[in-house]
Amino acid sequence: MQGLGLVTITLANSVTLITAMSMSTICRNGQIKGGGIYFMISRTLEPTAGATIGLLHTIALCIICAMNIIDFCESILDKMNFHFNGTQITGDPGNDKRIIGICALVILAAIVMKGMGWLAQYTFLVILLAAQINYITGVVIGPTSDQARSKGFVGFTWELFERNAGPDYRPFDGMEQNFFTVFASFFPLVTGFLAGSNVTGDLKDPTNALPTGTLLSIITSYVSYVIHALLCAGSYVRHASGNVTAYQEYAMEKNYIKIWENPVLNCVKDCDFGIQNDLEAMKLGSSFEPLVYFGGFAAALSSATACMIGAPRMLQAIAKDKIFPGLGIFASGYGPRNNPLNAYALTLALSACCILIVNLNIIVNYLTNFYLIAFGVMNFAAFHANSSNAPGWRPAFKFNNRWISLLGIVLCSAGMFMFTWQAALITSAAVVILYLYVLHRKPEANWGSSADAQVYTNILKLLGELQLTMDHVKTYRPQLLVLAGAPFQRPPLIDFANLICKDISIMVVGQVVKSDTPMSPHERNRLIVQGNSCLRLQGVRGFLSILDDKSLKNGARSLMLCSGIGKVRPDIILVGYKQDWSTCSEEALEEYFKVVEEAFDMNMAVGILRCPGGLDFSEVILPPMEELEEAAVDNKDAADKKKNDNSKKKHGQMIYRARSGGALPKVIIDYITRFQQKQKSGHIDVWWLYDDGGLTLLLPHIISQRNQFVNCTIRIFFNARSQGNLEFEQRSMVSLLRRFRINFSDVIVINTREKARTSTVKEFEKSISHLDLMANIEGTNPYMRLRELLLENSADSKLIFITLPNPRREATCPHLYMSWLELLTKDLPPCLLIRGNQTSVLTFNS
Missing domain, CATH: 3.40.50.620 (HUPs)
Known part of the structure; x- marks a missing residue:
């Protein structure tokens, strides 16, 4: 038992220790405000990831609050059953848990909302410390009666310690157990180190106090867990019947030597006692039995109180940042301490719903995975910030190491899928869906996150690579x-x-x-x-x-x-x-x-x-x-x-x-x-008059792929090279366009060498009569002829591309050049006059 038990404790605390180191690194890089892990992840990594983890962590805190209160209820009912001859409230244990649980939840909520949560925490802590000292003292003293021995508590010996070394998994609540299910049940117990981070807004100096307090709490908890595990493994047998008479008869016969070999302590059936069967076995090893009960009560209620304090604060921080719609009501605070009463009410409602369910064992694996995801993202935030090489990332935490954070990411990721891969897939899917939702909303937040810094780093690197290409x-x-x-x-x-x-x-x-x-x-x-x-x-x-x-x-x-x-x-x-x-x-x-x-x-x-x-x-x-x-x-x-x-x-x-x-x-x-x-239908007409490298063809192709023009077809008009075989030129152009992979609906051959109609010439002369350009009429004929063709073919088109005339230096004055452009575009749909720089932009090659 102590072998894999210590592995479970060590592995769980290793994950939390690494995560706490990453969290401490983030804390020591600037001022920390209220919001716990939500604030740290959103300000360090990115708002989207922080909001996703923050909201899920808030829900997880409500569930854990309910689980601890249910544990408290079970302890109360056990005491009532033992000391009052099976007395029950309603006759149904499930309803009894609901009644006691709701009452306890309401009392805790009232204490917390009155601002007395910390006082309750300190009280629970004193009781818990006293209970632990009481238990350790009792184990050292050893059993004081044969009744205690017959129920499995035989006192600490190394031989019994070695005997309990191996695992012995037994079904529990109809479910088969293994190392991973035990780890999943145990892991939520070590997540309490986040209690301090959940209330960062209430700390006087969270930047320094949070890392110190968190690391000390993990180390103290780990030592405490190990001590109790070792004491249990060396002081209790796994199975005992509790038959005092049978125990005494065998013990007297063997002169009380190797008493753990007594058949009473190695029963096969009707074993109600022993460390593996009796959930209250620790009271046998305590020097003052009632204090064990109060210690259990204090542990459960302390954890529930911490969750009741932390969840509303985190929800309030998320609501203030307006990441999710509809949460604005929870941003309000009341009183000098800015108590989030609305958030308290929601936390109370969610926890109450979980208490009404009673049996929360079915979601333990999912809860563990949510925590592993949260821890993994926290480690990734520290790793990513260290890797971004941003000058603004200057943590004062001396144990900052990105490779330790990377190890935390690996442990969290591997743990999720090693324990229950089905639950890992479901929880991962839930996180991804919520993340994509937040990403889709594009929260307007500029907090200087490492994701922003990494964008610059990536672009700088890619620009360098592009320059060498x-x-x-x-x-x-x-x-x-x-x-x-x-x-x-x-x-x-x-x-x-x-x-x-x-x-x-x-x-x-x-x-x-x-x-x-x-x-x-x-x-x-x-x-x-x-x-x-x-x-x-x-x-x-x-x-x-x-x-x-x-x-x-x-x-x-x-x-x-x-x-x-x-x-x-x-x-x-x-x-x-x-x-x-x-x-x-x-x-x-x-x-x-x-x-x-x-x-x-x-x-x-x-x-x-x-x-x-x-x-x-x-x-x-x-x-x-x-x-x-x-x-x-x-x-x-x-x-x-x-x-x-x-x-x-x-x-x-x-x-x-x-x-x-x-x-x-x-x-x-x-x-x-x-x-x-969006254009319902129509044509994009391309008047490709000169070879400019293909830009006049490429741009219409790009625009035809856009949603606004996707229903439009491209028609190509090109100038005949000669007066010869126009059909051959058309076939050649069709073949060329297909090799360029340009989609088109029609190819039309035009001839701009023909003389423009008299009416067009007179219209042009009239429009430029005040500009003294009459001497250039002959050079303008191709454009006048092209205007006639444009009016005939493209007057109803959605968009027109025309090869831009080349402004020849010293040969074309500004007025003449603009008169050409006027001819080509006047009274027509939107026109783009475009001319490439003779650089090829289209190719046949794949």
Whole structure:
């Protein structure tokens, strides 16, 4: 018995000692507040893991509270049965336990809620210490009567100690027992070291007091368990009948030598006594029997009180952080000690339900697994924080060692599945489901956890590896620099870029603030907060880059040069179409034109987006930060504000408000959110006029995979190379597209060399008559002819991609170039004029 018994005690306490060391490491890395293991895990590892473990631990504390009270009830009923001739309250032991248990629970709850829990704890501790001293003294003195000997207590001897060395598992409550079931039953008894961590908010100096108190409690408990196990193994026989007469007859015959060989102490049936059968055997070895009873009462009620104190505090901490919906009512505290009365009420209700069940043995394995998971996560939090190499992780605990924490993780994980793998699977599934739920809610918490630090470490490592990786056409990703100004000004441009980059590549939103004087840090921070807020509300993952310069051209050039890092840098610049090109100042048009030229000079691809209704809504809508401030005033309750924010994410009219404060007209909302809306059906037309490396084909393919355009089909229009066999050219293009694995519904050959119709020429001459561009009419014919084809074929399309004309330096003036773009996009659905940098982005190879 003492062999595997000591292994059980040592293994259980090893797990708790390692976990306590990990917990102490976390405690000594900063100020600890209320919330126990929830606070420590959530602030160290991540809020999601902390909330999951914290909530499950709170429930586990309620169950353990009920289990200890049920143990107390069983002891009371045993005393009533022994001292009052089988007296019962109702005649049903189960109902008797329920009545006594509920009464005890209510009394304990009243004591705790009155703030007298600590006084009760100290009282129980004194009684428990007295009971242990009483028992040890009695064992040392030995049995004082043959009645005690006949019931199995024969006094301490090494021979009996050796005899009890091996295991002897017997069925209990109809269940077969083994080492693992015994460990599962014993393990909850060593989890009391968390009692201090559960009330960290009430400690004067938890950073220093908690590690010291926790480690001392584990060591003291371990020594106590070992001493009692050794004394029991050397002083009691396993089975005894309690027949005093038979015992005395045999003992007198053998002259009281090796009395444990007495048949009375080796019975096979009708064995009601002995250390393995009599749950009250310890009273035989005590010097004062009633004190043993009180010690048992004190142990059970002390553990129940600790759970009653800790569970509400942890629930209150979880509720304050607003991780779970519907728990806000439990965040309230009352009185000078901020007592969580609502949380006390819930703890009382849950514990009462468990007491009404009475038989909790069936969930012991699950409870043990929940604790092992909690301990494993605590160890992982310390291990992960040590491994993140974050400069902010500076624990003052001198026994900090990540490999010890790793050992704790291994022991907890192995223990779960070695003991009862079915229960391990069920409890693990429960933890994973709750974790995924919290993860899905995306709690807004920024506590500087090791998970955040590890993200930086991982990215830094991967960026280094990416830098050493050779470029290959199969791994190409379109990376965008979007010159959108402040994100709230041009929402459709941001949404369109997001269609290309979402989940596959980087998007940098660039804003050039034209200013003759340097921007102040305060103003820059305001713009950054405002821009990031807008991106978040739009559901866009992008990086904001803001700089100030005297000219747009120089600012854009700086953005092109400095945006990104290593190979994660934009290679495509996306700008909005300049609607007022024909009426704006020469300087403004020249700057716009130079930005496009500069991008081509820096070997970047260029995209220009034009949409009906325009892209710039800065004169119509409120900036997002102003809107959020108004929402904060109108919604006093934080929970209502968060709910309002969630609705903003789903409905465009909730994000964008008119500058007057009212709702925007529906037509404006439709313009703003056009790329958020799902298209029922239609075409994405690609006018592939020149070979630019394949970017003009790749971008439509990417967008056609998005949910907004998944119902649309791609049509390819390409320019005939000659007036010869057009059917052959069409077949060649179909074959090429299939080898590129580009899905398409139709391939159409066009010819832009034909002369444009007179009506188109006159319309163009009229539109540019005030710009002195008449001498360039002949060079514009291909674009006029292309406009005719666009109006014939793509007027009803959902989206159009057109190869962007190349602005030839010194040969194309800004007005002429913009007149070409006007021809290609006027009165048409959303158009992207795109031109690659001649770098291949499509390949035949697998």
